Amino acid sequence: MTDNNKIAENIKYDAIKTEQKQRKIWDDSKLFFTGDIKKDTKKSYVLEMFPYPSGRIHMGHVRNYALGDVIARKNHAQGYQVLHPMGWDAFGLPAENAAMERGEHPGKWTYENINVMKEQLKLLGFSIDWSREFATCDQTYYKHQQRLFIEMFEKGLVYRKMSKVNWDPVENTVLANEQVVDGRGWRSGALVEQRELNQWFFKTTYFADDLIDALEGLNEWPERVISQQFNWIGRSEGLKFKFDLTHKFGDFNGLEVYTTRPDTLFGASFVAIAADHPIAKELAKNNADLEAFINDCKQSAVTAEALDTQEKKGFNTGLKVKHPFDDTWEIDIWVANFVLMEYGTGAIFGCPAHDQRDLDFARKYGLKVTPVILPKDADANTFAVENEAYSGDGSIYNSDFLNGLSIDAGKRAAIDKMVSLGRGEATKVFRLRDWGVSRQRYWGCPIPMVHCDTCGAVPEKIENLPIALPEDVTFDKPGNPLDRHPTFKHTKCPKCGSDARRETDTLDTFVDSSWYWARFCGLNPDAPTDLEGVNHWLPVDHYIGGIEHAVLHLLYARFFARAMKLTGHVNVSEPFKHLFTQGMVTHATFKSEDGKWVNPADVTIDGKNIFETATKKPVIMGAVEKMSKSKKNTIDPEYIVSTYGADVARLFVLSDSPPERDVEWSQAGVEGASRFVNRVYALFAKHALQSKTPVNETPNDADGDALAIIKAAHKAALNVTNAIDRFAFNAAIANMYELLNFLRNFDGKDDVKIINARGFALSVFARLLQPFTPHLAEEVWSLLGNDGFCVKAPWFEADLKYAIDDEVVIPLQINGKKRDELKVPKGSEQDYVLELANSSKAADIYLNGKTIRKVIFVKDRILNIVVSD
RNA sequence: GCGGAUGUGGCGGAAUCGGUAGACGCCACGGACUUAAAAUCCGUUGGGCUGUAAGGCCCGUGCCGGUUCGAGUCCGGCCAUCCGCACCA
Numbered sequence: 001m002t003d004n005n006k007i008a009e010n011i012k013y014d015a016i017k018t019e020q021k022q023r024k025i026w027d028d029s030k031l032f033f034t035g036d037i038k039k040d041t042k043k044s045y046v047l048e049m050f051p052y053p054s055g056r057i058h059m060g061h062v063r064n065y066a067l068g069d070v071i072a073r074k075n076h077a078q079g080y081q082v083l084h085p086m087g088w089d090a091f092g093l094p095a096e097n098a099a100m101e102r103g104e105h106p107g108k109w110t111y112e113n114i115n116v117m118k119e120q121l122k123l124l125g126f127s128i129d130w131s132r133e134f135a136t137c138d139q140t141y142y143k144h145q146q147r148l149f150i151e152m153f154e155k156g157l158v159y160r161k162m163s164k165v166n167w168d169p170v171e172n173t174v175l176a177n178e179q180v181v182d183g184r185g186w187r188s189g190a191l192v193e194q195r196e197l198n199q200w201f202f203k204t205t206y207f208a209d210d211l212i213d214a215l216e217g218l219n220e221w222p223e224r225v226i227s228q229q230f231n232w233i234g235r236s237e238g239l240k241f242k243f244d245l246t247h248k249f250g251d252f253n254g255l256e257v258y259t260t261r262p263d264t265l266f267g268a269s270f271v272a273i274a275a276d277h278p279i280a281k282e283l284a285k286n287n288a289d290l291e292a293f294i295n296d297c298k299q300s301a302v303t304a305e306a307l308d309t310q311e312k313k314g315f316n317t318g319l320k321v322k323h324p325f326d327d328t329w330e331i332d333i334w335v336a337n338f339v340l341m342e343y344g345t346g347a348i349f350g351c352p353a354h355d356q357r358d359l360d361f362a363r364k365y366g367l368k369v370t371p372v373i374l375p376k377d378a379d380a381n382t383f384a385v386e387n388e389a390y391s392g393d394g395s396i397y398n399s400d401f402l403n404g405l406s407i408d409a410g411k412r413a414a415i416d417k418m419v420s421l422g423r424g425e426a427t428k429v430f431r432l433r434d435w436g437v438s439r440q441r442y443w444g445c446p447i448p449m450v451h452c453d454t455c456g457a458v459p460e461k462i463e464n465l466p467i468a469l470p471e472d473v474t475f476d477k478p479g480n481p482l483d484r485h486p487t488f489k490h491t492k493c494p495k496c497g498s499d500a501r502r503e504t505d506t507l508d509t510f511v512d513s514s515w516y517w518a519r520f521c522g523l524n525p526d527a528p529t530d531l532e533g534v535n536h537w538l539p540v541d542h543y544i545g546g547i548e549h550a551v552l553h554l555l556y557a558r559f560f561a562r563a564m565k566l567t568g569h570v571n572v573s574e575p576f577k578h579l580f581t582q583g584m585v586t587h588a589t590f591k592s593e594d595g596k597w598v599n600p601a602d603v604t605i606d607g608k609n610i611f612e613t614a615t616k617k618p619v620i621m622g623a624v625e626k627m628s629k630s631k632k633n634t635i636d637p638e639y640i641v642s643t644y645g646a647d648v649a650r651l652f653v654l655s656d657s658p659p660e661r662d663v664e665w666s667q668a669g670v671e672g673a674s675r676f677v678n679r680v681y682a683l684f685a686k687h688a689l690q691s692k693t694p695v696n697e698t699p700n701d702a703d704g705d706a707l708a709i710i711k712a713a714h715k716a717a718l719n720v721t722n723a724i725d726r727f728a729f730n731a732a733i734a735n736m737y738e739l740l741n742f743l744r745n746f747d748g749k750d751d752v753k754i755i756n757a758r759g760f761a762l763s764v765f766a767r768l769l770q771p772f773t774p775h776l777a778e779e780v781w782s783l784l785g786n787d788g789f790c791v792k793a794p795w796f797e798a799d800l801k802y803a804i805d806d807e808v809v810i811p812l813q814i815n816g817k818k819r820d821e822l823k824v825p826k827g828s829e830q831d832y833v834l835e836l837a838n839s840s841k842a843a844d845i846y847l848n849g850k851t852i853r854k855v856i857f858v859k860d861r862i863l864n865i866v867v868s869d
Numbered sequence: 870g871c872g873g874a875u876g877u878g879g880c881g882g883a884a885u886c887g888g889u890a891g892a893c894g895c896c897a898c899g900g901a902c903u904u905a906a907a908a909u910c911c912g913u914u915g916g917g918c919u920g921u922a923a924g925g926c927c928c929g930u931g932c933c934g935g936u937u938c939g940a941g942u943c944c945g946g947c948c949a950u951c952c953g954c955a956c957c958a
Binding site: 223224226236238260336337343344347349350355360429657658663668669719730733734736741811813815816818821854855862866 | 870871872873875880881883889892893894895909925937938952953954955956957958
């Protein structure tokens with residue numbers, strides 16, 4: 001053992017101290033300050049979904065921001081000008097709850113949390129430009145949001161109406177449709193009630209067609225997000241037309257219905273309306289039985305499972321309509337529990353033969369079932385529908401002028417006829433509704449509108465913005481503190497100057513996060529966006545966050561991009577070019593025998609015995625689940641950072657699983673990452689004992705081991721770069737482990753050429769490490785004798801001359817089974833390889849006495865000889 | 870019910886273009902160092918059969934089938950798990 005090695009044995013990497021030192025240097029030199037736009041430099045806008053300031057950061061944040069940081073840092077090294085900002089999604093209910101509990105102002109709680117979390121994020125060494133930080137509860141942010149609201153109002157994208165709303169009785173506020181999951185509030189989990197309230201709406205449906213069409217262009221989005229949005233917007237194309245009532249009823253002489261199957265009109269056997277359809281309501285006034293039925297419908301279940309099993313029920317109103325294509329044909333109108341007022345026109349015609357739901361209904365009430373679509377190869381005289389509706393392809397029959405047509409042609413013909421009769425028109429219907437944004441809460445962006453008895457709802461003047469939240473509020477009573485505030489409500493009409501009432505509802509907090517990506521492009525004090533900034537930086541090149549926002553946030557942000565384009569604040573209609581949705585951080589869960597959750601850190605696993613370390617009481621292992629406080633299976637990132645260092649925390653959350661999948665937190669995995677960091681440091685430190693001269697370019701006089709080292713470095717650079725580009729960070733890290741393992745074979749070797757080659761390989765290695773373990777990378781970068789920052793050193797581009805081996809081992813297959821390996825110079829031709837194969841051991845055994853029928857040769861890949869006896 | 874994704878050793882996973890399945894890590898086991906342990910370092914590690922040994926053979930990527938000289942990868946059909954939507958007319 002050389003002296004150097006003896007010294008090296010004692011080399012210990014002090015991650016905690018080194019990381020503090022490095023971060024201070026980065027801060028002092030404003031390393032990640034974006035600065036003014038550099039027009040002649042490639043740009044990269046990397047954005048992770050900004051956090052809600054709940055108190056402390058959790059592992060999910062670490063993974064989210066570590067992912068983005070890899071891309072941002074690699075782009076830095078590649079010479080891009082990078083925009084990598086951070087802010088706070090800071091309005092919302094938890095702050096009000098905290099205010100109630102502590103008697104503090106929600107703003108105080110929020111800003112305190114922001115301070116704590118910002119310090120925690122800084123500990124992790126992310127390459128964030130903190131100079132662009134803002135919180136959505138900053139007046140300097142929501143002021144502009146109020147302006148956007150007013151301008152959208154002026155463009156007709158905002159309106160107010162009385163509407164049935166989803167009322168969350170726990171949060172005491174309204175929820176958007178998207179925020180109701182299985183009939184429950186998405187956050188509170190409370191059963192949602194229906195209430196009638198006057199609400200502000202964003203006209204998301206105005207862009208419905210474009211929101212769905214443009215999905216096709218989002219080819220860097222995950223397929224499942226695209227399909228979720230597609231289903232959510234839910235466009236259907238069909239026919240809206242009017243039935244005539246046989247007898248006028250009150251003010252009603254007709255009934256409008258919507259159908260996607262106008263081709264089956266001659267199979268109609270009933271018409272059904274929703275329980276809250278105006279005709280049903282009117283009828284119920286003089287019909288107690290119907291009233292009872294309607295009330296019954298209203299109370300029916302809201303959950304998915306219940307809907308599934310719920311029986312179809314109807315009430316025959318006694319009213320009838322005439323068939324639109326045959327005056328003499330009369331059809332009963334039923335009120336049915338499965339017809340929704342919110343979709344289409346709230347009324348349908350039922351064709352039981354070709355719709356399962358209609359068939360169930362018809363069978364229950366003994367209604368006629370007339371097939372009008374004849375499957376190919378079926379006999380018109382014998383084809384019948386029993387208990388399964390036929391929804392497949394076929395040709396139309398039993399249908400007068402539609403007979404013989406295909407389904408598509410029949411649809412067109414029926415629509416054309418309906419149009420020529422003046423009874424209807426082709427119509428698109430969307431599942432997507434307009435976005436109700438009024439919330440009866442304090443801690444949100446005030447809606448900048450004024451209600452005047454003469455002028456109606458009038459927007460506040462832009463120069464009066466922000467409409468600021470008053471500070472002197474209390475949370476001791478239920479309801480909205482703004483509404484009961486002594487002065488906030490009282491104002492003058494911006495139009496006529498007379499006494500008026502200020503709107504006291506605030507905006508849904510999803511509004512706040514719908515445009516922050518645009519604000520980051522430049523903190524213009526005078527307008528929502530900086531035009532030069534948005535024109536340069538948008539769209540976001542990489543947007544990274546959780547899959548739980550697949551519909552809500554991402555749909556709203558796409559809507560806002562369109563609205564802001566219309567109002568002249570951005571030039572894109574799609575905000576995010578590449579979307580990446582990362583998996584969760586999970587951890588084992590444990591429960592004590594009395595059913596209480598036990599923190600995994602307090603559990604000892606000794607063979608089959610699992611017990612609480614302190615008390616020795618047995619515990620039961622539960623499922624691996626998303627880290628959550630309630631299940632006590634969280635790991636505090638700050639604890640990991642202070643024990644193992646930020647690099648280890650970052651490395652682990654990226655190394656164990658592909659980023660789009662869940663990663664399971666494990667102590668052993670963390671220790672593995674920590675070993676890696678220490679070994680890497682030791683490798684560099686030992687080298688530094690022998691040389692302090694940086695070798696940043698490929699040495700050209702190497703041979704033997706030195707050449708092998710150089711090749712390994714180039715190969716690693718090629719593989720790691722490719723892996724990062726396809727977001728396979730776990731594979732990138734595996735490649736770095738391989739490089740480490742290889743280079744360790746040459747630890748301490750004192751041959752000059754080896755030292756030189758190793759110095760070069762380490763220079764490459766440091767640069768590959770930089771996006772993943774930046775503190776370590778910068779430290780070892782200077783150990784190699786470099787001035788300046790590793791992150792500023794050019795990203796190492798592999799030379800294929802070195803990265804690709806000049807000798808390859810290819811399999812020799814006989815009849816498709818591998819029988820031997822052949823070492824051949826790269827690019828060897830078939831003749832040469834075949835000759836080599838003939839002299840191999842395998843040839844003796846498998847080729848002797850056989851007839852060669854075919855030879856398959858793929859250069860540098862494989863030789864396969866097909867033989868027979 | 871509809872739509873989407875996934876399925877590979879004891880575990881997490883790799884295999885980028887149809888061409889050596891199991892890289893890399895974890896766990897486990899053996900060894901070195903140590904009074905001892907931890908740490909560290911060096912090895913072994915898909916299953917089975919066979920051989921004194923070097924080695925050889927068979928099986929193997931959820932299941933069944935197909936295309937191909939060759940399939941984890943492509944095609945058809947199942948099964949399982951997860952996610953989303955769901956009386957949407």
